[in-house]
Amino acid sequence: MASLYEQIGGEKAIDAVVELFYSKLLQNESVALIFANTDMNKQRRMQKSFLNHVLGGKPYNGKSMKAAHAKLKLTDAHFDTVIRTLGDAMKDLKVNSEHIDSILAIAETTRNDVLGR
């Protein structure tokens, strides 16, 4: 069976989701500050690579979720905002709702690592 990565339209679809996701996310004031010193070009690149990987595409060679977020002191509220915004971006781009649910469930599995617990 085709991977989720292929089913949603491969690299082009992931690229579009990640672009829209960060443009929406940075409109949220409580989250935008957290990215104030982040190189967003690199960030988009790493997020695309990570999603490619967890959806069955290419390998990911960035930091672990635990290491990438360790110094940020993130909360469940931050994490919820990220999940909601990712869902909104996919909905806007007309990703089918079953695929959205599967992808958000995969994203959800990183919660404890991202929040350092």
Ligand code: HEM
């Ligand atoms: C589904 C949950 C999440 C995933 C899959 C994810 C993924 C990633 C990835 C792949 C990186 C890059 C790692 C590297 O550079 O090697 C990263 C870094 C980062 N993430 Fe997340 N993240 C998640 C949740 C969050 C949340 C909730 C926040 C804050 C609201 C956040 C803020 C950041 C920041 C600020 C960086 C960059 C740190 C720097 O400047 O080096 N992430 N994340």
